[in-house]
Amino acid sequence: MNVPQGTAASAAADTKPAQPITLQEAAEFIWLEADLLDTQDYTAWLALWTAAGRYVIPIERSGDDHADRLNVVYDDRLMREARVQRLRSGLSISASPSARTVRTISRFRVLGEQAGGTRLRCAQHLVEYKYDRTRTLAADVSYRLVRADAAAGGCIALDEKVVRLINSDDALFGMGYLL
């Protein structure tokens, strides 16, 4: 599988549908992303995204109109970059060090094509550990993956990721890592 080098092209630029993304390709991509997040290789993680990509962790589990509601995270490219810079800066006491995380993603289901991309939904179980405490966070995660055209290497990129925590509307806790 091809891993994008640098920020991939925007989905909006893909006018004609590229070759569909298979379940196997999608799973490999999402597992790669999970590994980059657990190992906190955030620079490589940023490179998985399209320029117009949106990273969202809503508070309300239903609905898609995230822009007009309060979210935990509602990041465009600039906010993602600022977030990564903060986590890597050494200036944040919650991230230096953060809790350790181990996450597993499965229950992949392809939901269909949308806006030139492939929509999937899957389940994520994350375990975090810090200060003699181990906690779990479960989430339904939906993705929109796009494939750049063949001239750009045909690599897959992340155009939208929405993490719906099982307890998103209840009391959470400070997180110095990414979901």
Added chain:
Amino acid sequence: MSLQPMSQHPISRESGDGSPPALPRDYAALVRDDRVHTSLYVDPSIFEAEMDKIFANTWVWVAHASEIPQPGNFKTAHVGRQPVIVTRAADGRVHVLLNRCRHRAGSVCEQRQGKTSVFVCPYHGWSYDLTGRLRGVPHAGGYDASFDKGDFPLVSLRVEEYAGLIFASSRPDIQTLDAYLGRAKKWLDLFMKQGAGYGIKAAGAHRFRFRGNWKIQLENTTDAYHFPIVHRSFLTSLDDETEKVFDVLGQGGFVEDLGNGHSVMVMIPDRVDLEQNLDAPIPERFQALADELAREYPPEQVRRIVRAVGGSGFNVNIFPNIACSMAFFRVLRPVAVDETEIIHMALTMDGGPAAANRARLRLHEHFQGPMGFGTPDDAEGWERVQRGAAAGADLWVMLNRGKERDVSAETGMRGAYQMWRRMMSA
């Protein structure tokens, strides 16, 4: 303060093994003018006494009026550890009801908020209206003739409101909310100016817990000293102009003790009155928003809205559980001696321009919440206080910093702990 709190039972000091109750504590000795004793963070018996002597004994914030705008609207909240329902009845009046069926104690509502005309206990079906009146009892024939539904309403607390802030009290006999807020009212009025004439609307909230005593959080809202230290990573994420705005120690701010444990901390003096300085240039970070608003609104209204979007330049801390903090409400809920829940409620302009309200939500997300650029570092700092307080049981927590007109003075904390001492020794 000689009466027992309504619908509260004094906490028994008797131990389970039949030994005599412990002697009353000398709480006053644990608070000095410039320091408080470490036991205030770690002693479970002090926490129990606080629930009784403070949270069941004064005005506790439960809602903003915009959360229950219409008759039938309700939300659930807590007064200390007691779950309550805040309702707006058919006549528009607000009621705060203990969320406990008068039959066998089942909770009658488990929704965060909603709209209804009735609360039904799921266990045996007793039903209550929005005022707490017991409406129906299934198979009522099983009770004897003396049974009167009028004897078993949901327990109702006293309710008063100021500037849209709704408070409840378990005490029928304490001073009015107006008198309790006193000098803080002026600052609450100034804070609400960020409604830009539309009025303030509660627009979602971040909720999180940290392992630490509630007073660590209470202190934090009047602590400018930590800001450039704990929030360096937030500050470096800002453009240069905005970073100067958040130079909270460098703008001639101050802290003022407002009495009754309340205080105000002015960090950005230019943003005390959002209806002044409307001729100032639009900051670069809001220029795109101003341009968008200018297509629909006259220039003076654009300036007023844009200035309001940036929020107030101060925190007003109301003892014991609410602060109006720059652009949001900070609500604290004591859970245990070493666990506290915080709600950071985002605020928008009620019916205001969607673009301006989106900007406010994005600003809130930037700093607040479990993954904001500020809150996780605050929470980490507070947990470190609780972990550190496990050492040195005979040591004191120092609150001796600063002079009266210094923004990083610990004046607000000293005021809050003097109120704590008064209430705990009453």
